[in-house]
Amino acid sequence: MTRSPTPLAAIVLAAGKGTRMKSQKAKVLHEVGGRPLAWFPLLRALELGANPVVAVVGHQAEAVEAALAAALPGAPLRFAVQREQLGTAHAVLAAREALGAYDGPIVILSGDTPLLTAETLAHVVGARAGATLALATMKLANPHGYGRIVRDPAGNPARVVEEKDANEAERAIDEVNAGLYCAEAAFLWDALSKVGSANAQAEFYLTDLVAMAARAGGAVAVPVPPEEASGVNDREELARAGRVLLRRRASELMRGGVTIEDPERFDCDEGVEIGADTVIEPNVRLKGRTRVGAGCRLGAGAILTDATLGDGVTVRPYTVVDESTVAARAILGPFSRLRPGSEIGEEAHVGNFVETKKARLGKGAKANHLTYLGDATVGAGANVGAGTITCNYDGEKKHPTVIGEGAFIGSDSILVAPIEIGAGAYVAAGSTLTDSVPPGALALGRAKQVTKEGWVARRQAEKQNKGAAEAAPPPAPGEGPRGGRAS
Numbered sequence: 359m360t361r362s363p364t365p366l367a368a369i370v371l372a373a374g375k376g377t378r379m380k381s382q383k384a385k386v387l388h389e390v391g392g393r394p395l396a397w398f399p400l401l402r403a404l405e406l407g408a409n410p411v412v413a414v415v416g417h418q419a420e421a422v423e424a425a426l427a428a429a430l431p432g433a434p435l436r437f438a439v440q441r442e443q444l445g446t447a448h449a450v451l452a453a454r455e456a457l458g459a460y461d462g463p464i465v466i467l468s469g470d471t472p473l474l475t476a477e478t479l480a481h482v483v484g485a486r487a488g489a490t491l492a493l494a495t496m497k498l499a500n501p502h503g504y505g506r507i508v509r510d511p512a513g514n515p516a517r518v519v520e521e522k523d524a525n526e527a528e529r530a531i532d533e534v535n536a537g538l539y540c541a542e543a544a545f546l547w548d549a550l551s552k553v554g555s556a557n558a559q560a561e562f563y564l565t566d567l568v569a570m571a572a573r574a575g576g577a578v579a580v581p582v583p584p585e586e587a588s589g590v591n592d593r594e595e596l597a598r599a600g601r602v603l604l605r606r607r608a609s610e611l612m613r614g615g616v617t618i619e620d621p622e623r624f625d626c627d628e629g630v631e632i633g634a635d636t637v638i639e640p641n642v643r644l645k646g647r648t649r650v651g652a653g654c655r656l657g658a659g660a661i662l663t664d665a666t667l668g669d670g671v672t673v674r675p676y677t678v679v680d681e682s683t684v685a686a687r688a689i690l691g692p693f694s695r696l697r698p699g700s701e702i703g704e705e706a707h708v709g710n711f712v713e714t715k716k717a718r719l720g721k722g723a724k725a726n727h728l729t730y731l732g733d734a735t736v737g738a739g740a741n742v743g744a745g746t747i748t749c750n751y752d753g754e755k756k757h758p759t760v761i762g763e764g765a766f767i768g769s770d771s772i773l774v775a776p777i778e779i780g781a782g783a784y785v786a787a788g789s790t791l792t793d794s795v796p797p798g799a800l801a802l803g804r805a806k807q808v809t810k811e812g813w814v815a816r817r818q819a820e821k822q823n824k825g826a827a828e829a830a831p832p833p834a835p836g837e838g839p840r841g842g843r844a845s
Contacts, residue, residue, distance in 0.1 A: 365462040366483065367543075368403035369453045372396040372426075372469030373416025373440040378592040384418040385590070386469045387425055390600045391607075392627030392645060395590060396422070397429045398472035403465060405476045406483065409434040410460070412453040413469070416440040445561030447553040454547060461543045466564070468537040470589040472599050478587075479538070482580045486540045489578040491571035493518075494538035496584040504534035505565050507579060515577045518565035522558035533579075535565055536587035545574065603628070633669065657691065665696075668704070682714075685721075703738065720763065732756075737763035737781060745770040762797060771803075 376385020386396035396413060403411045415422045415437055423437045438456040440449045450466060457464070465483055467474070478494075486492035493515065495507050503521055506528050510516040518535045519528050541549075549570045553562050571577040590596050607628075608621040615634030618624050623640040626632075630644045633652030642656045646664040650656070654667055657675035665679040673679070674691030681698035684690065688706045699716035702708060706719040709726030717731040720738030725731060727744035733756050734748045740761050748759040749772060757775035761767065765779050768787030779785060780797030789803035 365460075366406060366408045367457055367460050367462065367464045368400075368406075368408035368411040369450055369457075369464060369466045370396060370399050370403065370411065370413045370469050371446060371449050371466070372422060373414050373419075373443065373449050373452075374469075375417040375443075376470070376591070379596075380593070384422055386422055387418070388590075388596055390472050390590075390596055391603045392629070393429055394422075394425050395472055395596075396426055396469035397628075399467040399469055399474055400426065400430060400433075400435065402474055402476050402479050403467060404430070404433055406465075406479055408465065410436050410457065412436045412438050412456045414438045414440050414449045414453050416443060416449075445555065445559075446564035447550055447562035447566065450546070450564055451550050451562075457543070463540055464543055464546055466539040466541075468589055470591070471537070471587060472590065473588075473602055474538070474586045478582050482538055482582070483540045485578050485580045488576075489571070490541065490545055490575040491567055491577040492540045492580055493568060493577060494536035494582040494587055495533050495579045496536045496582055496587050497532050498534055498584055499532070501529075501532050501534045505563075506531040507533040507535060509579075510572070514572065515568055515579045516572050517569035518563075520557065520559070520563060520565065535568075536582055536584075537589070538582070538587060539564070539567065541567065541571070545571070549574075639675070651686070660691070731759075733775065734759040734761065736761045737765065739763055740765045740767070742767045743769035743771065743787065747772055749774045 372386040374385060379385050379388060381388065387394050400411055400413060411434060413426055413435065416439065419439050427435060436456040438453040440452040463486065482492050482494050498504065505518040505520045506524055507515055508517050508519055508528060508531065549567050553566045555562050557563060568577050585602065590599050604624060604626065605621060607626050608618050608624050611632055612618055616632050617637040619638065620640040624638060625643040627645050630648045632650045635652050636650055636654040638656045639658040641659050643661045645662065648662045648664060649666045651667050651669035651671065653669050654671045656673045657677065659676040660673045662679045664681045666683045668684060668686035670687040671684050672689045677691035677694045679690065679696040682696040682700035684702040685704040687704055688702045690708045691710065693710045694708045695713045696702070696708065697713065697715035700714040701718045703719050703721045703723060705722045707724040707726055708714060711727065712725050712729045715732040717734045717736065719736045722738055723736045723740045725742040729742055729744065730747040731742065732748050732750040735758065736742060740763060746767050746769065750756050750759065759773050759775045760778040762779055762781030762783065764782045767779065767785045768789065770788045771785050772790040774792045777791060778794040780795055780799065782798045783795045784800045785791065785795065786800065786802040786804065789801060791801055791803045795801040
């Protein structure tokens with residue numbers, strides 16, 4: 359995106375509660391694409407080169423400020439607090455102190471417009487040249503609730519009338535205010551000082567600037583797509599905006615060489631990176647700071663959060679990867695789970711129903727079935743058999759397990775940490791080990807086997823005899839156990 363060739367500052371209005379969200383959380387904190395709503399207009403302003411950018415906060419101000427600062431680290435972001443919700447003009451005035459001595463053009467955006475593009479914003483800013491004020495407008499089939507654009511006989515914007523203040527003829531106008539403006543600082547602060555609250559809502563309307571600009575040198579209306587300028591006001595609109603953003607992101611990725619088998623069943627947070635020739639099957643979800651290399655395949659239902667995958671990694675269906683790294687050509691899943699801190703080496707295999715936590719697997723190491731590896735280091739080429747677990751927690755502390763290169767761990771083994779299995783060592787299937795094993799040794803930790811020959815036949819005979827006794831009729835009254843009369 360080309361930056362503005364002239365100095366530019368921005369004000370993003372993010373002070374409202376958002377009652378239609380029906381939430382205890384401020385509207386601009388609700389997330390879409392893994393980011394707070396207000397992150398999007400803030401980023402658009404930054405992309406255009408605005409410096410500084412002031413976010414006007416109010417409801418849950420501290421939480422909003424913390425979330426936005428964390429989401430945009432290092433950005434020239436400042437905050438202003440609107441302590442009373444007295445209208446949009448009042449909100450913009452709250453930003454004056456944060457802008458300091460800045461006296462250039464200022465763009466004003468709404469904090470609930472995640473679909474606004476940098477291109478549209480640049481168009482509005484560029485249109486201000488030669489006019490006192492540029493404002494974005496859009497045409498709606500149902501303009502209810504929006505301020506209507508009233509034009510003069512020459513077709514220029516003369517004023518904006520809000521829904522509750524409009525007469526019948528004005529309500530019939532389908533061109534509405536999109537809530538995006540650009541004006542010089544000198545005009546903005548002078549005009550805002552004159553805005554009153556003599557209206558149906560007793561609020562200070564930012565839209566009053568249009569009439570003032572029309573009298574002071576002219577206002578220019580810039581048509582913008584309704585999809586971009588319409589704000590998010592409830593949960594349904596939040597979900598709808600999320601789908602639009604995802605479809606945009608899918609198109610961008612596919613143009614960059616990524617295969618997305620079904621873009622309508624693709625879920626990817628903002629900022630996720632995916633290399634060319636990667637194939638993404640339906641219902642994959644990529645979250646947070648995930649990075650996927652080139653030539654990978656992500657199976658249906660896989661969920662990756664803050665994960666880093668090298669080139670050529672295969673993630674089979676329904677695998678979950680959290681805060682872990684996977685090196686080139688490794689194979690995960692299906693139904694495996696990598697918990698935070700796992701590091702999977704090149705060409706290593708983590709198979710079905712295998713769980714890792716702070717585990718490091720060397721090149722070519724394998725744990726293919728039904729295994730738990732916690733606080734474990736597995737050397738290159740080692741093989742961990744089905745049903746193996748590392749007992750890393752003693753009820754108070756975590757302890758490490760080290761499995762050397764080329765070691766073979768038999769199925770159903772229990773390795774009680776802290777323990778080290780030397781390089782090339784073998785652990786017999788079904789062993790429970792509490793002591794370390796030297797390199798090249800064989801360790802057996804089983805109880806002694808006892809075999810009782812003929813036991814099955816004897817047990818069956820006992821069951822049959824017991825069943826016959828239970829089925830025999832009871833003795834007749836007065837008869838003894840041998841059928842004679844009782845004495």
